[in-house]
Amino acid sequence: xxxxxxxxxxxxxxxxxxxxxxxxxxxxxxxxxxxxxxxxxxxxxxxxxxxxxxxxxxxxxxxxxxxxxxxxxxxxxxxxxxxxxxxxxxxxxxxxxxxxxxxxxxxxxxxxxxxxxxxxxxxxxxxxxxxxxxxxxxxxxxxxxxxxxxxxxxxxxxxxxxxxxxxxxxxxxxxxxxxxxxxxxxxxxxxxxxxxxxxxxxxxxxxxxxxxxxxxxxxxxxxxxxxxxxxxxxxxxxxxxxxxxxxxxxxxxxxxxxxxxxxxxxxxxxxxxxxxxxxxxxxxxxxxxxxxxxxxxxxxxxxxxxxxxxxxxxxxxxxxxxxxxxxxxxxxxxxxxxxxxxxxxxxxxxxxxxxxxxxxxxxxxxxxxxxxxxxxxxxxxxxxxxxxxxxxxxxxxxxxxxxxxxxxxxxxxxxxxxxxxxxxxxxxx
Numbered sequence: 456x457x458x459x460x461x462x463x464x465x466x467x468x469x470x471x472x473x474x475x476x477x478x479x480x481x482x483x484x485x486x487x488x489x490x491x492x493x494x495x496x497x498x499x500x501x502x503x504x505x506x507x508x509x510x511x512x513x514x515x516x517x518x519x520x521x522x523x524x525x526x527x528x529x530x531x532x533x534x535x536x537x538x539x540x541x542x543x544x545x546x547x548x549x550x551x552x553x554x555x556x557x558x559x560x561x562x563x564x565x566x567x568x569x570x571x572x573x574x575x576x577x578x579x580x581x582x583x584x585x586x587x588x589x590x591x592x593x594x595x596x597x598x599x600x601x602x603x604x605x606x607x608x609x610x611x612x613x614x615x616x617x618x619x620x621x622x623x624x625x626x627x628x629x630x631x632x633x634x635x636x637x638x639x640x641x642x643x644x645x646x647x648x649x650x651x652x653x654x655x656x657x658x659x660x661x662x663x664x665x666x667x668x669x670x671x672x673x674x675x676x677x678x679x680x681x682x683x684x685x686x687x688x689x690x691x692x693x694x695x696x697x698x699x700x701x702x703x704x705x706x707x708x709x710x711x712x713x714x715x716x717x718x719x720x721x722x723x724x725x726x727x728x729x730x731x732x733x734x735x736x737x738x739x740x741x742x743x744x745x746x747x748x749x750x751x752x753x754x755x756x757x758x759x760x761x762x763x764x765x766x767x768x769x770x771x772x773x774x775x776x777x778x779x780x781x782x783x784x785x786x787x788x789x790x791x792x793x794x795x796x797x798x799x800x801x802x803x804x805x806x807x808x809x810x811x812x813x814x815x816x817x818x819x820x821x822x823x824x825x826x827x828x829x830x831x832x833x834x835x836x837x838x839x840x841x842x843x844x845x846x847x848x849x850x851x852x853x854x855x856x857x858x859x860x861x862x863x864x865x866x867x868x869x870x871x872x873x874x875x876x877x878x879x880x881x882x883x884x
Contacts (some may be wrong), residue, residue: 543848594710628655646779675779685848691715697864725824728760760821
């Protein structure tokens with residue numbers, strides 16, 4: 456017999472079914488509460504509200520666990536590449552060699568972006584933020600693909616998925632090259648997905664100058680994209696689902712996710728890390744001074760990139776990417792005072808009892824900002840790189856929501872404004 460929870464409202468009792476997930480998470484099903492009692496629940500920020508049932512990602516912040524479709528993030532980062540993880544998230548299982556080869560080929564076949572998109576891009580000033588440009592370009596894809604996706608057709612769904620996976624990194628690279636006033640290149644179909652992204656971003660304007668890949672850099676970026684590929688029901692993912700719930704198309708829903716990711720409280724966190732390091736540098740580079748400021752509860756200064764609102768123990772992604780960050784810095788031999796400051800903060804935070812006792816360890820945003828900086832990626836592009844990594848998760852969440860035929864999102868509210876009052880005309884003189 457299913458368990459129920461009983462609540463009492465104005466002397467009347469109501470039974471709420473209890474839902475238990477495969478990882479023993481417990482929820483109270485309140486779908487009938489308003490109809491039966493007239494009452495709703497109030498949960499600003501939806502911190503305690505489950506908006507859906509999902510089989511994609513499991514996250515346990517208390518234990519520092521992150522799994523995609525049951526596979527630990529540690530194992531996937533070690534053994535899989537980004538396209539394998541994308542396939543896993545979207546379709547539910549790791550691909551066979553044949554499936555992966557077809558997936559890659561189909562993405563390459565859709566990788567050429569319509570030349571008219573360059574005209575759209577030219578309309579933006581060079582000063583435009585890359586995330587605003589990326590969101591707009593993603594939405595503009597609908598103009599070149601006006602036919603809506605038939606979610607009852609596996610073929611239609613698959614075609615839309617490979618199309619956005621193919622074109623999105625091109626648009627991401629173009630936002631950088633537009634900002635730098637450089638030639639816009641399409642994807643190199645002779646190299647891998649991640650390698651091609653890097654080449655599109657950093658290829659010299661003179662096509663005769665060959666672009667040389669750095670395996671350490673490619674490997675680090677591949678891991679970063681995997682670590683960012685999905686993260687349960689966060690702000691941007693929930694945005695993609697709620698926009699998609701109106702039966703908006705995949706491209707429009709992804710565009711909305713990009714805009715949600717843009718905010719400094721979400722995808723902009725790694726950018727905030729570099730800005731903090733710049734602030735410390737401008738003040739003279741004394742990390743001990745800023746460590747003391749961070750410990751002072753009366754000082755408004757906060758260390759960015761330390762601790763996590765979800766992970767109460769440690770961010771499992773940070774352990775993985777720390778090693779990649781060390782490898783990138785060692786391989787590139789970058790002489791950058793900002794990165795030296797970052798190393799000093801990291802050392803202090805891992806040894807100082809104040810930070811250790813409060814579990815304020817460097818998180819994935821701290822290390823990703825360092826890696827992007829070392830690669831030569833401008834700070835304003837950091838969130839764009841985050842979006843490229845999160846794309847498979849957004850697609851998977853959108854696909855799951857549509858296949859489950861979830862209803863349109865329509866949150867309720869508690870009205871706290873004026874009660875009914877009469878209109879008074881302005882006295883005319």
